Amino acid sequence: MINLPVAFLLLALTSMPLSASMLVDVDGNEHALPDSNSKATVVYFVTQDCPISNRFMPEIRRICDEYSSRDTRCLMAYVDATATADQIREHRQTYENTAPAVHDLNHALVALADASVTPEAALFDRAGNLAYRGRINNFYADLGTPRRQATKHDLRDALEDVLAGRAVSQPRTQAIGCFISKFGTAQLQETP
Amino acid sequence: MKTPYVPIALAGGLALLSFGTALAADSTRGDAVTFNEHVATIMHERCASCHRPDQAAPFSLLTYEDAAKRAQLIRAVTGTRYMPPWNAEPGYGKFKGERRLTDQEIATLAAWAEAGAPEGPGSAPAPPTFPAGWLLGEPDLVLSMEEPFTIPADGPDIYRNFPTRVPTTEDKWVRALQFRPQARTVVHHSLFKADTSGKAREFDARDKTPGYSGMGPIPGKRSLSGWAVGGQARVFPEGSPLFLPAGSDFLFESHFHPSGKQETERSSIALYFAEKPASRTRLSFQLPPRFGSGAGIDIAPGDASFTIGESFTLPAAVELYGVTPHAHYIGKEFKSWAELPDGSEVPLIWIKDWDFTWQDMYVYEEPIMLPAGATIHSRIRYDNSAENPRNPSNPPKRVFWGRQSEDEMGSIIYTALPANESDAKAIREAYSVLNQRHGRQAKEHSRARRAAKRALAARAASSGE
Numbered sequence: 001m002i003n004l005p006v007a008f009l010l011l012a013l014t015s016m017p018l019s020a021s022m023l024v025d026v027d028g029n030e031h032a033l034p035d036s037n038s039k040a041t042v043v044y045f046v047t048q049d050c051p052i053s054n055r056f057m058p059e060i061r062r063i064c065d066e067y068s069s070r071d072t073r074c075l076m077a078y079v080d081a082t083a084t085a086d087q088i089r090e091h092r093q094t095y096e097n098t099a100p101a102v103h104d105l106n107h108a109l110v111a112l113a114d115a116s117v118t119p120e121a122a123l124f125d126r127a128g129n130l131a132y133r134g135r136i137n138n139f140y141a142d143l144g145t146p147r148r149q150a151t152k153h154d155l156r157d158a159l160e161d162v163l164a165g166r167a168v169s170q171p172r173t174q175a176i177g178c179f180i181s182k183f184g185t186a187q188l189q190e191t192p
Numbered sequence: 193m194k195t196p197y198v199p200i201a202l203a204g205g206l207a208l209l210s211f212g213t214a215l216a217a218d219s220t221r222g223d224a225v226t227f228n229e230h231v232a233t234i235m236h237e238r239c240a241s242c243h244r245p246d247q248a249a250p251f252s253l254l255t256y257e258d259a260a261k262r263a264q265l266i267r268a269v270t271g272t273r274y275m276p277p278w279n280a281e282p283g284y285g286k287f288k289g290e291r292r293l294t295d296q297e298i299a300t301l302a303a304w305a306e307a308g309a310p311e312g313p314g315s316a317p318a319p320p321t322f323p324a325g326w327l328l329g330e331p332d333l334v335l336s337m338e339e340p341f342t343i344p345a346d347g348p349d350i351y352r353n354f355p356t357r358v359p360t361t362e363d364k365w366v367r368a369l370q371f372r373p374q375a376r377t378v379v380h381h382s383l384f385k386a387d388t389s390g391k392a393r394e395f396d397a398r399d400k401t402p403g404y405s406g407m408g409p410i411p412g413k414r415s416l417s418g419w420a421v422g423g424q425a426r427v428f429p430e431g432s433p434l435f436l437p438a439g440s441d442f443l444f445e446s447h448f449h450p451s452g453k454q455e456t457e458r459s460s461i462a463l464y465f466a467e468k469p470a471s472r473t474r475l476s477f478q479l480p481p482r483f484g485s486g487a488g489i490d491i492a493p494g495d496a497s498f499t500i501g502e503s504f505t506l507p508a509a510v511e512l513y514g515v516t517p518h519a520h521y522i523g524k525e526f527k528s529w530a531e532l533p534d535g536s537e538v539p540l541i542w543i544k545d546w547d548f549t550w551q552d553m554y555v556y557e558e559p560i561m562l563p564a565g566a567t568i569h570s571r572i573r574y575d576n577s578a579e580n581p582r583n584p585s586n587p588p589k590r591v592f593w594g595r596q597s598e599d600e601m602g603s604i605i606y607t608a609l610p611a612n613e614s615d616a617k618a619i620r621e622a623y624s625v626l627n628q629r630h631g632r633q634a635k636e637h638s639r640a641r642r643a644a645k646r647a648l649a650a651r652a653a654s655s656g657e
Contacts, residue, residue, distance in 0.1 A: 051250040051377070054452035058346035082261060094453050095345075141581030144274040144547075146449075148348050148521070148584045179268065183261035183309070 226312020
């Protein structure tokens with residue numbers, strides 16, 4: 001299924017720490033990962049039509065806004081390889097999300113963070129170590145079981161740890177959401 | 193000594209072996225499960241009524257691409273039976289519009305996801321077509337919310353009531369209706385009421401934004417059924433249309449869940465009137481009566497097995513038409529059955545994992561005939577533990593009966609027609625005895641509740657010092 005160059009690329013990306021790679025967002029701007037200019041980078045894995053992912057968009061925007069002044073960078077990773085550029089543009093407008101958005105066509109970022117569902121957050125420190133990966137908070141106890149409100153804010157807690165230079169107390173959690181599908185990624189693997 | 197066990201062990205091993213082979217053969221079904229051959233039909237027949245463009249579901253499940261990129265999600269949500277949404281236990285009452293997959297269909301979807309969601313040779317059957325417009329033809333009257341209501345992008349679920357003036361100058365009898373939400377992704381359910389007291393309009397006037405929230409009492413409020421996601425048109429039994437008094441307000445009691453972006457809702461309802469008033473008395477009774485206000489609801493924090501219930505013996509035969517379970521967030525399990533004079537039991541409804549967000553009336557596929565002397569039982573269990581993710585209080589608090597969503601209520605509402613119209617009065621009178629007893633108990637509980645709340649407040653105040 002996976003051809004050789006891609007397998008090497010995935011291998012290279014998954015072995016930590018990162019050799020700096022350059023991500024190109026949907027507006028054509030480049031973003032280095034890791035980035036020595038930021039203390040932390042949060043990559044949010046989303047899909048344009050997952051209702052759970054969408055319900056988190058306001059909280060994602062709030063976290064991006066609140067932490068932007070604290071040297072923290074925010075990147076959206078759209079992981080549905082079949083999504084069109086128009087769909088992604090429309091989604092960003094609808095949910096008023098201005099954070100840079102990458103269309104993760106070959107799932108390089110998915111592989112890098114070992115993300116499995118949307119929404120899911122991956123928090124990288126300045127050196128590119130994956131300090132946290134998992135749910136944004138525990139608003140959903142299960143598929144179809146939202147709480148009245150979230151009682152644990154795992155990503156915010158992890159951000160506080162990283163920004164304070166501490167080890168993240170809970171570095172991995174299980175996110176609840178829509179499973180990330182490889183559908184549509186294979187046909188795009190010829191382009192490196 | 194050991195010899196006798198050998199054949200048994202061998203037989204057991206063989207049985208296991210053949211069982212394993214049977215399972216494997218079943219899951220692969222000889223050749224691969226494909227979309228075109230196996231999965232498309234399930235999607236079209238079981239999912240597409242909601243999962244198609246402009247319906248309540250967030251995405252369509254019509255084409256191969258629609259389904260293939262969600263194969264793992266489909267496998268997960270059908271495996272737990274979260275989808276299609278249907279909370280009543282199978283085999284415990286047979287209801288209209290049951291949205292259930294068979295075990296075989298669930299296994300097929302799992303095998304398909306496991307195999308990597310192949311499309312298969314040939315082409316898929318054509319997706320079904322759905323009628324445009326109102327399902328029952330041109331309505332006699334269409335009512336819409338007087339003003340649109342804005343649902344914010346984020347925050348907890350919203351429960352809100354919208355009185356809408358009914359322009360008819362004479363009494364009407366509703367034989368059928370169909371609800372149509374506008375912002376389909378955020379409207380979860382709506383219960384319909386008729387208010388002749390003007391109270392709902394007063395509540396609305398006090399609230400600056402359209403409609404009003406809260407569960408303030410409305411004297412003489414009449415139920416006109418309701419709608420939940422996935423619901424279609426509702427047709428009432430022949431001879432038993434619902435009363436819509438002249439000059440009343442039609443009340444939408446709606447539940448919204450924010451979707452991540454701001455939405456605007458203006459619900460409409462199509463009404464179809466009967467030519468003649470009801471010829472049969474519509475009986476409605478609750479077990480326990482009065483939404484459980486006399487059932488002694490006082491649930492300790494952490495208690496996962498607090499249970500209430502009531503029984504009612506019918507003095508005359510009825511045709512049971514439908515049941516509507518009601519509790520708030522920590523209601524967990526509902527069970528109701530009828531015990532017949534010959535000792536046999538008729539299952540009526542069983543919900544093992546109550547979800548407040550799926551308020552619905554369960555209408556029997558065929559009305560259930562209950563003879564004179566049959567006793568209807570209800571049992572409602574609550575889970576006030578911290579492990580219940582639906583518990584609105586964290587950590588759990590002591591919960592009493594009350595109208596707010598952090599309080600609890602509990603009853604099963606039964607809708608029935610008397611088998612013989614002449615028995616209607618006797619059935620009402622028999623129920624009235626039970627209802628009055630609960631009225632007296634409700635007063636006692638209310639006193640006890642106030643005393644307990646005062647004590648709790650005093651303790652909180654002294655510990656705060």
